[in-house]
Amino acid sequence: MIVVPLAVAMALTGPLAVRRVSQPAHASMRPQWNAIGLVSAMVVVGAGTVGALATVAWPVAARIGFVASLGRWSSGQVGRYAPVPIGVSAVAALLGVAVLTRMAAVISRELRGVWAAERGPAGEQLIVIDDPVPFAHSVYGWGWRPDRLVVSSGLLQSLDDHEREAVLAHERAHLRNHHAVFRLVAALAVAANPLQRRCRRELDFQLERWADERAAHVTSRSVTARAVGRTALAQARMMRSMTSGSALALDGSSVPARVGALLDPPPDRGWRDLGCYLLVILVSGALLLVGVAYAESFVDILQRAR
């Protein structure tokens, strides 16, 4: 019966801990290590949440006639030995189905996106969209379709030569460092435990910072800061004129923080400071292991229910 509080504790505190830990870390730690630490912690918490749901939900699944006939146990007997009330199991099973559906949706969306992209020669390709709104975006090909940089003519014409180089270097850094993989994994972790949504926003910020630092390496910190800042300012101006004043302020832009970080000296704390994330990973991982060990006893129960 101890599983239920354990599972709930795991699912609720994991995301909080990840966020808590990422906050003080992000300022002076290199963004790539921050991103790696964050995404690892998110995966462990996500997997732990799925594991916790499975631990509570299995008696319901075991009662389904088809599953019972496969395992050759009696679906009626399972209920007698189940360690959690059937109602609790049913709720967990519903949540589990919702989680699996969301994860499938995340994967299918990504697959459809890659599928829709045109084939072409491997390597990078620049697509310029003739649009006055300045924007830049990278489209990862998953090694299957060509990687693409999508940039608007408005952006290219509003920046000087060095700033343009910084923007291209930034988008290239997203592609080179496989940031799309981080984003997909994080999306799956959020699908598994929606409480991690804020962690994903933090991860997105770290990935942008990572790409900024690479661009600063190719050009310079001040050029990259100017490119990022001026692009955002031009976008804000455009959006305001397009929406006639009522700008859609979503939830705060990360650009001032990024520009501020670029104007500061480069972050120098490396992987040694992953300790904070490691703590979350170890605690969540330990809970996961307890769950797995507990699952062993389910086998015994099912054996008895034959």
Add this chain to the structure above:
Amino acid sequence: VADTDADPTSRRPAGELEADVLAALWAHTEPASANDVQAALGRPLAYTTVATILVRLCEKGMVRRVRAGRGYLYQPVVNESDHLTGQIRRVLARAGDQSAALQGLVDSLSPDEEAQLLAMLHDRRDDEGATEAEPR
């Protein structure tokens, strides 16, 4: 081909050079000569390399070449609009939900953040020399 890439630590794949040249050409609002493009590129690149890449881009239909005096001027080719909306749609589809896509493509600054950003960039301007502060 004489490739005088200044930084030997960064090996640049062919696609990357093409992208740089194409971007430089787009940034130039008027038709540009190979010399103009060479001058606009961030890092030093041999004239012959730039010219070769421009020819390759012409062959791919991404750049148009017009005769001007004794040489050629180059101009980026604007794709048909339906193709472009297709590309954008694909980018949006890839980014997942629409609001996230919009956020990914265009950053929305609040007026406060805008002022903050302007101040930050302005402080830096003094030691940078005068390029225009306002994006066009």
